[in-house]
Amino acid sequence: MRVDGVLFDIDDTLVDTRGAFGHSLAAVARRYLPDLPTGRYPELVSVWRADAGGHYAAYTRGEVGYVEQRRARTDELHASFGGPVLDDEGFAAWDELFLAAFEDAWTAHPDVEVVVDKLLGAGIAVGALSNASVELQSAKLERVSLLDRVPMLVGVDTLGVGKPDPRVFLEACRLLGTAPERTVYVGDELDVDARAAVAAGLVGVWLDRPGERRLPVSPEDLAVARQAGVRVIASLAELPRVLGI
Template sequence: MPDDVAGVLLDVDDTLVDTRGAFAASVEAVWRAYLPHVPAERVPEMVALWRGDPRGYYRAYTRGELAFDEQRRLRADELHRTFGGPPVDEASYPAWLEVFWGTFERSWRAHDDARATVDALREAGLRVGAVTNAGRALQDRKLAASGLDDVPVLVTVDTFGVGKPDPRVFLEGARLLGTEPGRTVYVGDELDVDAIGAVRAGLVGVWLDRPGTRRGDGHLEDPTAAAEAGVVVVVPSLTRLAETMAQVVVR
């Protein structure tokens, strides 16, 4: 970690906001409405499939290859087919979405360490902003519902039509934050998309590796690979991030 960091860019989902928990509630609602034949003990498998997204539909969306609703419908259909449910086609998708997305929005919560960390970073004299692979309107609502509406969303998938790890996303975040890339830390929970992507763009990449929250399903989640790619800081919580940043002298 350089000793002249001036700003911190934060991912939103599963970094500031407990999106994993919200998805778990949403998948459980879908299970009750559409897949009640599946034993309750298999619901965690359903959540893992949704988060793991083994066919990469969400990442195809962030590359500009799929529309947001289309990637979500395809993931819903995959979930149903995997667990023996009815297909989710264009006709049935709106009703499915009402069950899933209604629960999802009601379940948005900040991680327990998010508010204190944002405050601590600012008290240390660091500029703070968010960069995300979701749409601006969605993330603005999510942060507001989570009590983090004072964190400005600087760059979204809407900005360039693609998301991280495209270097433009990170560089634009630093530009809008008003800090040089080499003096800007980027923190996110996905090693390849967030931390390694930031390093390759010339920022300081930090991997937030919360215990028990890895996605699996082919996602790069290897600390050795992180180090080899130049990710010199891996933290288990935002609290640890704040402690690390407290040792940085802002020049």
């Protein structure tokens, strides 16, 4: 494989967002769900990440605003776990607590630093493409000391849409200065990351980290993805081998 560039997803690829959600939702539960046993806190994370109502996906399609999608997800979370109904003022306080705890818990996965440095040392251009805003994701990358090596190139606000739209992948390649067919995209979602990258003409790599997946992936879906050319890794430490560096 001849590769000139690698584009990374951020959440649960470079940054442990699942862990940060656990921290922020625990803070929320202590205040708004005081009767919920702590042993059920992981359920909050599962429900939040699954987003059964598809509100975040609607945000990435440009159909709703960022705060609007989080308000809808908050209402559904409270309805599922017996939390209070929040008016506008109540949600503003909820959101302030959630965001403060969320940002406080941003950390990079332990396999990130070495791999990024190895790619850069091999002369491979590196950047980030994410389905959140450029400002938010730049703040994450700066907090975990990656922004100087992994510039935030394209967010959902760059073109007004996000992955799996092929335009965002092609725009990220343009900004990175690499041809799509010689650019790898690495992300933790099989559909909107790896398969969408392949559909856009890039090389798609699915980072299937151990632990609960945000959405289930059937063996049939995985087989179809592999047949389409998707590579699968369980850790970023495997990426240099896949790229032959």
